[in-house]
Amino acid sequence: MKAPTLRPHRTAPPERGTDFVPITEVARNEAPRAGIDPDTSLSWLRRAMPVMRAHQGIFLTSLILSFVGLVLTVQIPNLLNHAINNSIEHHTVPLSHYVWWIVGLGLVGAVSGYFARLFLFETAYDIEYDLRNIIYEHLTRMSFSFYDRVQSGQLISRANSDIRSVQMYMTFAPLILVQCSIAIVAFIFMLSINVVLAFIAMATMPFVYLTGVKMRKSMFPVSWIIQARLAEVATIVDENVNGVRVVKSFAAEQQQLRALSGAAERVQWGYIKDADLRARFTPLVQNLPQVGLALVLLFGGYMVIHGTLGIGAILAFNAYLLMLQAPFMMLGMLIMMGQRAAASADRIYEILDEQPTVTDKVDAVDLVGCTGDVRFNHVDFAYNQNAERLVLADFDLHISPGETVALVGRTGAGKSTVARLLTRFYDVKHGSIEIGDRDIRDLTLASLRANVGVVLDEPFLFSVSVRDNIAYGKPSASFEDIEAAARAAGAHEFISRLVDGYDTVVGERGYTLSGGQRQRIAIARTLLVNPPIMVLDDATSAIDVQVEQEIHAGLRVQMQGRTTLIIAHRLSTISLADRVILLDQQKIVADGTHAELLKTTPLYAEVLAQAAEFEQEADAAASDEERTSRDGNGNGLRDLLDSVRGGGQR
Ligand SMILES: Nc1ncnc2c1ncn2[C@@H]1O[C@H](COP(=O)(O)OP(=O)(O)O)[C@@H](O)[C@H]1O
Numbered sequence: 085m086k087a088p089t090l091r092p093h094r095t096a097p098p099e100r101g102t103d104f105v106p107i108t109e110v111a112r113n114e115a116p117r118a119g120i121d122p123d124t125s126l127s128w129l130r131r132a133m134p135v136m137r138a139h140q141g142i143f144l145t146s147l148i149l150s151f152v153g154l155v156l157t158v159q160i161p162n163l164l165n166h167a168i169n170n171s172i173e174h175h176t177v178p179l180s181h182y183v184w185w186i187v188g189l190g191l192v193g194a195v196s197g198y199f200a201r202l203f204l205f206e207t208a209y210d211i212e213y214d215l216r217n218i219i220y221e222h223l224t225r226m227s228f229s230f231y232d233r234v235q236s237g238q239l240i241s242r243a244n245s246d247i248r249s250v251q252m253y254m255t256f257a258p259l260i261l262v263q264c265s266i267a268i269v270a271f272i273f274m275l276s277i278n279v280v281l282a283f284i285a286m287a288t289m290p291f292v293y294l295t296g297v298k299m300r301k302s303m304f305p306v307s308w309i310i311q312a313r314l315a316e317v318a319t320i321v322d323e324n325v326n327g328v329r330v331v332k333s334f335a336a337e338q339q340q341l342r343a344l345s346g347a348a349e350r351v352q353w354g355y356i357k358d359a360d361l362r363a364r365f366t367p368l369v370q371n372l373p374q375v376g377l378a379l380v381l382l383f384g385g386y387m388v389i390h391g392t393l394g395i396g397a398i399l400a401f402n403a404y405l406l407m408l409q410a411p412f413m414m415l416g417m418l419i420m421m422g423q424r425a426a427a428s429a430d431r432i433y434e435i436l437d438e439q440p441t442v443t444d445k446v447d448a449v450d451l452v453g454c455t456g457d458v459r460f461n462h463v464d465f466a467y468n469q470n471a472e473r474l475v476l477a478d479f480d481l482h483i484s485p486g487e488t489v490a491l492v493g494r495t496g497a498g499k500s501t502v503a504r505l506l507t508r509f510y511d512v513k514h515g516s517i518e519i520g521d522r523d524i525r526d527l528t529l530a531s532l533r534a535n536v537g538v539v540l541d542e543p544f545l546f547s548v549s550v551r552d553n554i555a556y557g558k559p560s561a562s563f564e565d566i567e568a569a570a571r572a573a574g575a576h577e578f579i580s581r582l583v584d585g586y587d588t589v590v591g592e593r594g595y596t597l598s599g600g601q602r603q604r605i606a607i608a609r610t611l612l613v614n615p616p617i618m619v620l621d622d623a624t625s626a627i628d629v630q631v632e633q634e635i636h637a638g639l640r641v642q643m644q645g646r647t648t649l650i651i652a653h654r655l656s657t658i659s660l661a662d663r664v665i666l667l668d669q670q671k672i673v674a675d676g677t678h679a680e681l682l683k684t685t686p687l688y689a690e691v692l693a694q695a696a697e698f699e700q701e702a703d704a705a706a707s708d709e710e711r712t713s714r715d716g717n718g719n720g721l722r723d724l725l726d727s728v729r730g731g732g733q734r
């Protein structure tokens with residue numbers, strides 16, 4: 085059997101070109117001890133075996149201990165039988181002999197029971213830890229195209245409840261089987277006491293088992309329904325919390341409440357149905373063995389009266405029957421657990437079997453000594469694998485080291501796509517992208533992304549302090565460096581005014597800050613890493629013009645020799661660039677200085693005018709904090725835009 089391949093990117097480390105030092109810290113968590121067998125033709129349990137085998141030592145110890153404990157407790161009813169017959173009835177053996185034996189067996193049984201349980205749960209949570217890490221590690225390797233498709237709620241439920249049900253089955257199924265094997269031992273003891281009575285006593289057991297199966301069978305769908313409906317409620321709550329701004333701005337609270345109470349009602353129905361089924365079956369399952377007891381009393385009593393059976397045997401049978409009840413019930417449960425675990429495992433494997441599309445080549449090298457020379461060669465790209473509609477087609481672009489280029493185009497023209505391709509969030513379909521004459525697909529992803537810093541249009545901040553947010557890409561940075569980056573990004577001033585300054589913890593996703601403030605922190609975060617190539621994708625759209633110009637002025641001084649690609653709509657931003665390129669209909673349609681493009685390309689003026697309209701709308705919606713500092717510049721910009729619009733008319 086071939087060994088499962090886990091984390092091929094670590095088992096085959098890329099050849100290190102020279103001295104690339106990863107910017108972020110290397111995680112020091114304990115890696116999972118095994119992976120899932122990648123052979124999809126195997127059954128789910130076989131595929132999970134490597135994980136189980138990684139913990140087999142402790143697991144087998146647990147099973148053996150629980151077997152030992154059960155074998156010991158099985159002796160007790162038999163001892164009771166002998167005690168009654170030999171000590172109480174016939175006085176051939178002193179009673180204390182049996183008492184000590186039973187106490188001793190009980191003690192040893194308790195100790196082994198303790199360790200059996202402890203080790204079993206340890207195995208269970210070890211397996212859970214491994215599975216969770218396997219999934220999470222896989223998720224971190226997945227490409228953007230994967231995240232475009234899947235819902236985060238799905239991933240979260242798979243990383244929680246599905247793992248739990250697989251883990252439960254993998255650890256408890258063998259335990260239940262051990263307990264059932266004890267039933268055989270108990271049955272043998274009963275046979276040794278009295279064959280006929282043993283069969284009479286066991287007569288109800290098949291019914292206990294069948295009732296258990298039936299109970300689980302009818303409860304299984306209900307428990308699935310409950311799970312699904314709980315997820316529904318969670319989704320509504322999640323969307324309400326995350327989308328609270330939208331909900332409130334449309335005064336849609338009542339609508340949301342109605343949706344929530346509807347979902348809550350459906351959950352309630354499920355739980356009541358579940359309780360109803362439980363109420364029907366539980367008394368049946370619990371009382372069926374009493375029938376067995378009655379039979380034992382009837383037939384056993386008859387035998388005792390006629391002198392063919394000792395009175396202790398009835399007591400022993402009584403104890404055995406009670407002992408057997410649990411395993412038989414659990415056997416029915418085991419089948420259902422198995423079905424559920426299989427379904428869960430399928431959901432987990434669905435994620436694990438998906439391969440990342442953007443990966444390091446086996447012989448990938450680190451990007452070192454990057455000068456910032458960027459070249460797009462006849463690039464074709466589409467988000468959808470087999471889409472005939474390309475976002476970029478035969479796209480050519482060369483940016484010289486140290487150049488600042490503005491990329492302009494209509495909304496949806498593919499500007500952000502250009503940025504995403506340069507950092508290999510996606511791979512090009514045809515053609516190539518080169519940095520310093522090296523195809524970026526030949527470079528390691530870590531070194532590529534350390535050299536190309538992107539500030540995305542929707543900056544995501546973590547719920548940690550401002551300082552930690554800025555230092556995200558370089559946790560070892562000194563406070564001086566962090567502050568310098570914040571100053572260059574025009575963020576230092578407002579950060580100092582926050583309650584706790586740099587130690588202020590931002591709310592979830594940074595919602596306690598304005599859009600412009602978030603953008604400035606995001607810029608500082610990238611500046612701190614100080615990449616030789618930087619892409620600003622609409623990164624200053626929510627920052628008012630004056631502050632933005634200060635930022636760019638600061639960037640210019642601080643980043644001499646850095647290659648910068650600015651994606652922007654604002655004239656003020658665009659005019660800072662050495663060169664402007666206009667993207668339309670999948671390729672570059674104009675390339676030159678701002679003034680040249682205004683003169684030669686009517687479309688350019690059109691696109692700018694369109695952007696200016698958006699800008700005015702955005703202006704009206706801008707936050708107070710942003711507006712106060714914008715006043716001084718607003719009119720000048722509008723004049724400029726008016727002149728552009730005039731120049732653009734044919
Ligand atoms: N993740 C994605 N999956 C599929 N299509 C996308 C994705 N992102 C963008 N697109 C599509 O690609 C085109 C270009 O998008 P984008 O590069 O974001 O435009 P821009 O940044 O110029 O506004 C748009 O038509 C958009 O609908």
Ligand SMILES: [Mg+2]
Nearest residue numbers: 499500541622
């Ligand atoms: Mg965009």
